[in-house]
Amino acid sequence: MSRLYPRLLSWHAKSLYADYRELGLPELTARHDTTHLSAVFVATGGDRVGAPELAELRAKVVALATEAGYPGEPDQSARSRFDLALARMLHGEMGLVPAEAASGDVWAFLSLVLLPDVAYWRYPGPPRDRVQASDITRHVFGRLWWRAHLVHDPSEQDPHSALTILGEAAFDQIYARRRALGGSPYLVKAILRVWGGLDRGGANEREVLRDFLKRLLRLAPFMCFEAMEDRHLDAELSRAAHESVQAVQAKKQQEHTLAAV
Amino acid sequence: MNDVAWYSQPFPPDGASAAEGIRNQLGRPELDLLTVLVRESAQNSWDARLSDRAVDYRIDYQTISAAHAPVWREELLREAPRTEHLPLRASLSAPTIDILTISDRGTSGLGGPTRADSAVTQDHDFVSFVRNIGEPRDTALGGGTFGFGKGIFYLIAKSGAVLVHTRCRVDEGFETRLIGCALWQSHVKGKGDKATRYTGRHWWGNNEGDVVEPLTGPDAEVMAHRLGLRAFEADETGTSIVVIDPEFGDRTPHEATSYLADTILWNLWPKMLPTANGRPPMSFSVRHQGSAVVVPDPRTTQPIDMFVEAYENMCSSDKGHVLESYKPKRVLGRLGLEKRLVLPSEPTAAASGMGIEKAVHHVCLMRTAELVVTYHQGPKPSAEYMSYAGVFRATEDMDATFAASEPPTHDAWAWQSLEGHNKTFVKVTFTRLKEKLDALVAINDKVKSPGAEVPLGAASREFSSLVTGSWGIGGGLRFGKAKPGPVQTEDEDAEWDVEEHETFVSTPSTQVADPAADVSVGDDGHQHREHGVSDDRTGPPHDTTVHDERPGWQSLAGTLPAAPPPQAPAARPKVHYVAEPYYDDRDGQVVLVQEFRLPVRGTQQLSPQLSILLPGNGVRETDPPIGAARPEFFGWENENGLFDRTSSLVVSGGPDIWRLLVVPAPDTVTEIGVAVKRAEVAR
Numbered sequence: 001m002s003r004l005y006p007r008l009l010s011w012h013a014k015s016l017y018a019d020y021r022e023l024g025l026p027e028l029t030a031r032h033d034t035t036h037l038s039a040v041f042v043a044t045g046g047d048r049v050g051a052p053e054l055a056e057l058r059a060k061v062v063a064l065a066t067e068a069g070y071p072g073e074p075d076q077s078a079r080s081r082f083d084l085a086l087a088r089m090l091h092g093e094m095g096l097v098p099a100e101a102a103s104g105d106v107w108a109f110l111s112l113v114l115l116p117d118v119a120y121w122r123y124p125g126p127p128r129d130r131v132q133a134s135d136i137t138r139h140v141f142g143r144l145w146w147r148a149h150l151v152h153d154p155s156e157q158d159p160h161s162a163l164t165i166l167g168e169a170a171f172d173q174i175y176a177r178r179r180a181l182g183g184s185p186y187l188v189k190a191i192l193r194v195w196g197g198l199d200r201g202g203a204n205e206r207e208v209l210r211d212f213l214k215r216l217l218r219l220a221p222f223m224c225f226e227a228m229e230d231r232h233l234d235a236e237l238s239r240a241a242h243e244s245v246q247a248v249q250a251k252k253q254q255e256h257t258l259a260a261v
Numbered sequence: 262m263n264d265v266a267w268y269s270q271p272f273p274p275d276g277a278s279a280a281e282g283i284r285n286q287l288g289r290p291e292l293d294l295l296t297v298l299v300r301e302s303a304q305n306s307w308d309a310r311l312s313d314r315a316v317d318y319r320i321d322y323q324t325i326s327a328a329h330a331p332v333w334r335e336e337l338l339r340e341a342p343r344t345e346h347l348p349l350r351a352s353l354s355a356p357t358i359d360i361l362t363i364s365d366r367g368t369s370g371l372g373g374p375t376r377a378d379s380a381v382t383q384d385h386d387f388v389s390f391v392r393n394i395g396e397p398r399d400t401a402l403g404g405g406t407f408g409f410g411k412g413i414f415y416l417i418a419k420s421g422a423v424l425v426h427t428r429c430r431v432d433e434g435f436e437t438r439l440i441g442c443a444l445w446q447s448h449v450k451g452k453g454d455k456a457t458r459y460t461g462r463h464w465w466g467n468n469e470g471d472v473v474e475p476l477t478g479p480d481a482e483v484m485a486h487r488l489g490l491r492a493f494e495a496d497e498t499g500t501s502i503v504v505i506d507p508e509f510g511d512r513t514p515h516e517a518t519s520y521l522a523d524t525i526l527w528n529l530w531p532k533m534l535p536t537a538n539g540r541p542p543m544s545f546s547v548r549h550q551g552s553a554v555v556v557p558d559p560r561t562t563q564p565i566d567m568f569v570e571a572y573e574n575m576c577s578s579d580k581g582h583v584l585e586s587y588k589p590k591r592v593l594g595r596l597g598l599e600k601r602l603v604l605p606s607e608p609t610a611a612a613s614g615m616g617i618e619k620a621v622h623h624v625c626l627m628r629t630a631e632l633v634v635t636y637h638q639g640p641k642p643s644a645e646y647m648s649y650a651g652v653f654r655a656t657e658d659m660d661a662t663f664a665a666s667e668p669p670t671h672d673a674w675a676w677q678s679l680e681g682h683n684k685t686f687v688k689v690t691f692t693r694l695k696e697k698l699d700a701l702v703a704i705n706d707k708v709k710s711p712g713a714e715v716p717l718g719a720a721s722r723e724f725s726s727l728v729t730g731s732w733g734i735g736g737g738l739r740f741g742k743a744k745p746g747p748v749q750t751e752d753e754d755a756e757w758d759v760e761e762h763e764t765f766v767s768t769p770s771t772q773v774a775d776p777a778a779d780v781s782v783g784d785d786g787h788q789h790r791e792h793g794v795s796d797d798r799t800g801p802p803h804d805t806t807v808h809d810e811r812p813g814w815q816s817l818a819g820t821l822p823a824a825p826p827p828q829a830p831a832a833r834p835k836v837h838y839v840a841e842p843y844y845d846d847r848d849g850q851v852v853l854v855q856e857f858r859l860p861v862r863g864t865q866q867l868s869p870q871l872s873i874l875l876p877g878n879g880v881r882e883t884d885p886p887i888g889a890a891r892p893e894f895f896g897w898e899n900e901n902g903l904f905d906r907t908s909s910l911v912v913s914g915g916p917d918i919w920r921l922l923v924v925p926a927p928d929t930v931t932e933i934g935v936a937v938k939r940a941e942v943a944r
Contacts, residue, residue: 214886220876221930247887 002046003095006039006054007105008112013132016112020120025071029117032058036113045100058114060089070121079122080168083144088160090141091148098149104133107142115141137175147171150188162192170209181216187225187233191216194237203248211244265484266340267441268473269450270462279447280461284412292672294417294508295517296524296614298363300671301413302502303529304632306365307543309386309500316532316543317366317499320525321491322507322518323550325358329489333358336484337422337441337505342463347445352420352506359514361417364491364501370429371438371500375474391425391442391464391475412444417508421445422463424503425475426485428493437482437493440475441465518549522556523611530559531572531631564603564612564621567650571599571625575652582697584653586689589682593690594656596624598701600642600649622702624651624694626674629660635672637691639698645841649701653694662686834865834937839918842933852895852922855933859914863939867910869894869921870934881932892931895922911940 008016020028034051041048049057068074068082100106111119111131119140123130129138136142151162166174174181174188181187191212200208219225219240225233270277292300303318310316325333334353344350352358373384377392390411414423422443428435443463449456464473467480476484485492491501509517525545526533532543547554559565574580575597582596605619615636617623623636631654642649655663662683666674676687839856846852859865871892873882885891897905898920899912912919925931 211886214882214884215889217875218873218882218886218889218929221874243889244886247889251887 002097002100004041004046004048004100005094005096005106006036006041006049006109006113007103008036008039008109009105010108010132010134012036012038013105013108013112016116017128017132020112020116021125025117025120028120032116033113034058036109039109039113042100042103046095046097054114057094060093061086061115061118064089065118065121070118082122083168084163086141087144087148087163090145091152091160094145096145101142101145101149102136104136104139104142107133107136107139110141111139137172143175150174150185151192152185153189162189162196165192165196166209170206173206173209173213181213181220184226190225190230190233190237194234194241198238198241198245200245201249203245203252208241208244208248211248212241215240215244264468265336265466265476266468267342267443267463267465268340268468269342269346270460270464272447272458272460277460278462280444281446283444283462284415292670293614294413294510295521296528296611297413297670298417299521299524300528300632301411302363302365303525303532303543304630304671305411306368306500307532307630307632309365309368309370310542311367311369311498314367315540316368317546318529318543319362319364319366319546319548320518320521321360321362321364321548321551322514323360323362323548325360326489329487330358332487332489336488337465341465342443342445346448346450346459346461347421347443347463349420349422349443349505352422355506359506361504361507362491362501363414363504364499366493366497366499368499370498371425371427372429372431375438375477376472386429387427387438387475391440414502414504415442415444418504418506419508420505422465422505424465424488424490424505425500426481426490426503427500428498430498435493435496435498436477437485438475438477439466439481439484439490440473515549518547518554520610522547522554523609524614526557526559526562526565527609527611527615527617528633530565530568531627531633533559534569534572563606564617564648564650567599567601567603567621567648568625568652571597571650572652573597574599575654584690584693584697586686586693588685591659591686592656593659593686593693594654596651596653596694596697598649598651598697600647600701602646603648604646605648620645621648621650622698624653624698626653628655628663629657632671634663634667634674637694639694640702642702649698651694651698653690655690659686834859834861834863834914834939836935836937838935845922847895847922850895850924853892853925853931853933855921855923855935856918857921857935858916858918859912859937860916862914864911864913865937866940867897867912867919868936869908869923870932870936871923872932873926874930874932890926890929892926892929892933893924895924898922 023031034054064082064085065071068078068085070082074082096106108131111133116131119131120126122140126140127138129135130140133139133142136146148160148163151165152159153162156162174191181191195209195212198208216237219236223236225236228236299320306316306318338350338353341347341349341353369386371387371390373379373387375387375391377388379385379388415421420443422441424439424441426437426439428437430436441464443465445461445463447459447461449458451457466473466475467477475481482492490503493499507517512520525547529543529545533541533545535541545556547556557565559569575595577597580597582598584593584596585591586593603620608617608619615633616638617636620642622639622641624639626634626637628634637653639649639651662679663674665683666676666679666687668675674687674690676684676691679687837858837860839858842853842855844851845854859867871894873885873891874880875882894908895906897910900918921933921935923931923933
């Protein structure tokens with residue numbers, strides 16, 4: 001069922017963000033709340049979540065965060081584990097539909113009203129877009145929900161299993177080309193499928209992915225990826241990916257030869 | 262047998278049709294004569310089909326062998342009219358005698374009485390074909406309606422004469438019949454009181470009685486055998502029309518037979534498709550001097566296969582559309598459509614004769630008989646590689662209405678000639694077709710340009726002096742011309758790879774990109790840019806003094822590096838792109854060719870502008886994949902095909918057409934543009 005979450009409109013988000021800049025982490029924990037005077041819901045589209053449910057959501061997130069070592073300073077791998085767990089949890093349990101999740105105000109409410117402490121634990125002294133959701137693909141929670149949504153495959157035993165294929169930085173490369181490539185869960189899933197089975201032959205992952213996506217960008221103007229069947233799409237993507245691997249390797253080799261000379 | 266001779270018809274006292282009148286009855290068909298021949302004769306064959314078997318339709322072109330030619334000259338010249346009255350003598354006296362035989366088997370043959378005054382109203386095929394003109398058809402839902410179609414046989418006979426060789430059922434079994442018919446022009450024989458006027462119609466046959474009768478039975482079979490005509494089996498019926506000395510226009514006989522095979526495909530393909538019993542209703546073959554000319558299979562030949570698909574869609578209950586008129590409410594017919602991505606290809610001669618162009622966007626119209634009436638041209642899809650084909654078949658109830666709207670050649674539905682409801686029905690059919698086709702073409706084909714098309718030139722002019730480090734005069738020079746949205750670069754990377762993002766820093770020593778550069782997106786997906794002044798990406802560096810002859814800019818640009826000497830305003834060089842780019846090959850290399858003109862006179866410098874387009878509105882690739890192909894400049898050509906391989910070319914403008922040759926990057930959208938600026942004159 002589709003759930004509607006309270007929305008914190010952008011000017012309120014902005015002023016809260018300004019207020020929080022002066023506050024310490026314990027004070028943020030104290031200021032968390034399940035409601036905000038200015039929060040609004042959209043008129044139609046589902047059932048509104050109540051305060052108890054929000055409290056429950058908060059409890060779950062805080063539990064995950066604590067497990068990861070917050071409010072201490074967990075290391076890089078603990079942070080990514082936390083992100084993955086949070087992505088699964090948010091996407092699996094919030095009951096958001098994409099239209100609702102596309103609204104930055106929903107995420108602003110979560111990061112500035114319901115879970116300000118967790119948001120600031122994850123990104124201490126965060127830049128604006130991490131908490132105000134001016135760019136959802138950067139938002140501390142929003143980006144995770146969308147990552148989970150793009151890879152979500154209900155036919156799998158673990159619908160979110162593909163989350164682990166690409167790291168955050170790599171996923172950002174897909175997000176960066178969202179207008180052309182990242183907007184389509186179908187294509188993103190296929191990219192992940194192909195990427196998961198790709199033998200990079202030792203070539204740099206980031207470099208290959210960048211090159212791979214560039215090749216897909218070239219194809220996008222005249223190829224309707226969504227209209228292709230899985231196996232055709234996979235074949236097309238594999239071809240591009242192998243070209244990238246070869247190109248990157250050839251470039252490396254050339255650099256080696258040059259360096260030797 | 263000695264009585265086999267020609268007989269010329271004199272004008273009876275109560276008048277008759279002159280040959281000219283009959284020859285002109287077909288009117289001036291828009292289709293060429295060979296196509297009309299195929300359509301009319303196949304229609305005759307179809308109307309004469311027997312219910313229990315498929316019609317075998319065949320066209321043979323052959324030269325009479327040396328063994329048979331003397332017989333032709335002996336038999337067919339007996340009492341033949343003089344050459345000025347009928348060219349048959351000339352045709353038969355030529356070194357070789359050529360004939361074109363259009364034959365059908367599995368048809369009823371020309372049966373019935375052989376005299377027009379027999380009061381038989383049921384089966385009178387023979388007199389209808391040989392003697393009478395303009396008899397109504399008696400075949401229900403048949404293809405023909407006028408009975409004028411046979412005129413075409415005479416029109417393509419240079420000799421003016423045809424032989425009719427037929428075998429039909431008669432009361433006591435089967436009968437073979439053979440008669441010659443000629444139709445040329447009315448003439449007068451003799452002088453003064455003895456002069457007689459002749460209608461120009463002639464018959465060759467048994468002259469014993471008061472009218473020329475066909476040779477029948479054994480006489481006909483013997484004569485046919487002596488002439489070398491294809492014999493009939495004992496229980497076979499059908500008709501062969503032998504056109505003596507056929508007219509092919511500019512075509513050689515070989516080309517003509519290929520063309521006949523092709524035009525059979527385009528006009529009769531519905532008859533080649535298997536029906537419910539698994540067999541096609543008609544089979545077609547064409548022969549040239551005895552060897553078979555292939556009649557293409559419609560299911561595997563582009564672009565006819567699209568029509569076949571559309572036909573099947575029409576027949577299927579879920580994919581077919583029913584076209585109706587609402588006032589009065591009647592079902593007009595069924596429509597099937599098929600839309601595909603197809604590489605445009607040159608239409609064959611027969612296809613272009615039917616009005617088909619490189620890309621198919623036509624609906625094949627047919628009546629219940631399923632003979633192609635015409636290919637009705639629909640709206641052109643906006644994408645070059647998008648084609649669609651449709652098939653519309655009128656319902657049985659409407660058959661008479663549509664038949665009435667056809668001209669004698671059955672190649673159009675002209676509602677203008679009808680009255681009352683019939684007029685409405687035919688007219689509404691075309692309206693409904695248009696609605697369906699517009700809807701078909703409209704899907705996903707609309708490209709919207711983002712943003713308002715508000716000229717911002719005046720505003721940018723106001724701000725131009727605020728930009729330091731470069732000079733400019735704003736975009737406000739060309740008013741009144743809406744521009745599409747701004748050309749973006751691949752900016753989505755910027756967020757992540759700022760260090761890699763290309764930035765252009767213009768210094769006063771470089772000419773900046775022309776702010777008034779005109780960007781237009783062609784409907785083929787290629788973008789054309791029109792540059793008044795060289796773009797700073799590709800333009801060679803120029804000397805520091807910048808000359809711009811556009812009037813009025815001095816007062817607008819605050820940060821101008823140096824005041825130019827006053828100069829008379831001159832027209833800025835422009836590029837006019839001619840048509841769409843096309844593929845060609847040069848030295849074995851496939852190149853993309855863009856033709857253009859330089860309408861402004863004077864010496865000017867050209868440089869190619871090549872890039873790869875990415876998704877989005879005019880987003881160009883700035884950072885290609887490693888080692889990936891990019892479009893490469895190949896050369897310039899003028900109308901004489903002269904080559905210039907230097908990428909920066911200095912030429913003078915004029916009406917000539919120039920060509921820019923580019924090696925496109927495979928599997929990309931390659932953008933081609935030509936930048937032009939006034940050539941720097943050496944100082």
